[in-house]
Amino acid sequence: MSGQLNWFRGGIALALVFLVAVWLVKPIGVSTQFVIFDGIIWNLFSDDLVQVNPKTKTGYSSTNAYLNKSGGKYAKNIANPLNYSYIFVFGIILGSFLSAKTKGPKATEKDRQAPEVWRQRFGSCIYKRYLVSFIGGFLVLFGARLAGGCTSGHMMSGMMQTSLSGYLFTLGAFATAIPLAILMYGRK
Amino acid sequence: MDILLAIILGTLFGFVLHRIGAANPQNIINMLRLKDFHLMKTIIWGISLSSALLFLGLTLGIIDPTHLSVKSSYWGVIIGGGILGLGFAIAGYCPGTGLAGLGDGRKDARYFVVGGLFGAFVYMLVFAGLKNTFLMQKIAGGKATLAATGNPSFISLIESVPGVIVALAISLIFFIFAWKLPNKTDNDS
Secondary structure: OOOOOOHHHHHHHHHHHHHHHHHHOOOOOOOHHHHHHHHHHHHHOOOOOEEEOOOOOOOEEEOOHHHHHHHHHHHHHHHOOOOHHHHHHHHHHHHHHHHHHOOOOOOOOOOOOOOHHHHHHHOOOHHHHHHHHHHHHHHHHHHHHHHOOOHHHHHHHHHHOOEHHHHHHHHHHHHHHHHHHHHHHOOO | OHHHHHHHHHHHHHHHHHHOOOOOHHHHHHHHOOOEOHHHHHHHHHHHHHHHHHHHHHHOOOOOHHHOOOOOOEHHHHHHHHHHHHHHHHHOOOHHHHHHHHHOOOHHHHHHHHHHHHHHHHHHHHHHHHOOOHHHOEOOOOOEEOOOOOOOOOEEOOOOOOHHHHHHHHHHHHHHHHHHOOOEOOOOO
């Protein structure tokens, strides 16, 4: 598609982003911030979800076991959302928007509802596509949280550092993704 | 300063994801059904090059090894990866590219992101019950890498060879794989 980088140039661009991030700050990761976003919303409706607690490593604790883990690391980020990792993910939306508005690949109005491969297989009823996208999002983030990271954190940043967890995650993800994609969308 | 870097690097990441075509679920689905490998070639080459430069930077003392963040290996990484793979295949998005899809104005990406917020929320609720199961049992001591990083918090699985050599060897294998992989398969016409 026009506006899309070929694999060689695209790979260089991708490599430089991951490299500069770890050089200046830390490896790129995305999926944790879905938890932080949820926690911020939840905290609006709760009086005791996140508390200041001088006894923990980070100075925060939570009544939720997940937010409380690693010395209240997530609880701290929920209490202080203006932190690097959280702002970073909003940058992704902005960056993609800027690319689309400049010379990046252009999606048609139909593509924005459902990709062509979906429309060929399942027709143009967009609600089915939206429902499947929702279920897909649910599985992706549930799985990513169980795995402790996603495609960015485990696959890219992980294998960049030669982390064992990155290879294990990638094997697990492709072991289900490839057969299911072929089953659902066909080979041709 | 951190916030400024977050905006710059996040924007750059989103821009590149969009330019390589990763914000388009069509490309991801076609990669997963083994029809169009350009995105896979891009990602594998990206990992290869960033890894080689990272370990060269560590060896030359340009990159601070305390900036590294190696995630723990445990059974949940494989199982969670498998669950993620199911959603990845049906929707054609992962967390980062779903957000890039939002920036691209894709409506299905909105449903994906909202579904993701629900999935993460349910995980928060069930975590207490999973905490003491086999899922959280470590593999190979937890935070392990193949190549020695020079950061004492992480275990290196190959200790007899300098980290930079191991990393460059893996990087070369990845490059050859990316290079030899066809862009499109035969059944594409």
